[in-house]
Amino acid sequence: MIAETVCSAVSAAGLGIAVVTAYRKRFLAAARIAAYSLVPIGLVLTGVVGWAADTAFSPSAWVGFGVLGGAWALFATTRAVERRGGGSRKQRKEARSAARREAVEPSASAPSLGPATRPAARPATPPRKDSADDFSDIEAILKKHGI
Numbered sequence: 001m002i003a004e005t006v007c008s009a010v011s012a013a014g015l016g017i018a019v020v021t022a023y024r025k026r027f028l029a030a031a032r033i034a035a036y037s038l039v040p041i042g043l044v045l046t047g048v049v050g051w052a053a054d055t056a057f058s059p060s061a062w063v064g065f066g067v068l069g070g071a072w073a074l075f076a077t078t079r080a081v082e083r084r085g086g087g088s089r090k091q092r093k094e095a096r097s098a099a100r101r102e103a104v105e106p107s108a109s110a111p112s113l114g115p116a117t118r119p120a121a122r123p124a125t126p127p128r129k130d131s132a133d134d135f136s137d138i139e140a141i142l143k144k145h146g147i
Contacts, residue, residue: 003044003049003050003053004044004049004050007040007041007043007044007049008040008041008044010037010040011037011038011039011040011041013037014033014034014036014037014038015034015037015038017033017037018030018031018033018034018037021033
């Protein structure tokens with residue numbers, strides 16, 4: 001009863017705001033406000049508010065929601081374990097036996113080129129003759145700014 005009264009009051013207030021908005025020549029906003037304000041009274045007239053109130057205060061409904069939540073959590077957990085674990089026990093056993101058959105010999109992992117040597121050091125490049133020219137443009141910029 002109180003929920004229906006509150007929904008009716010909210011709808012009336014919303015329609016009042018929509019009228020004021022339409023008076024200010026903002027018809028699109030007024031139509032949108034009117035649409036939102038008619039939702040609560042529509043829910044009351046269809047019986048959704050009464051159903052929600054009965055459900056909210058019913059202990060058996062909350063137990064039902066708890067059971068549904070538990071079922072969802074169990075389903076999600078089993079899916080996560082299945083994806084992470086690689087499937088059923090039979091599939092894991094087949095994968096292990098296939099991995100053993102395809103294993104690489106220990107001697108095959110040794111490098112085939114012999115012991116590694118360090119690459120030859122690069123010869124140092126001689127300084128370029130035009131290295132002074134590299135800084136001439138920088139000096140010109142600094143002089144231009146008085147530095």
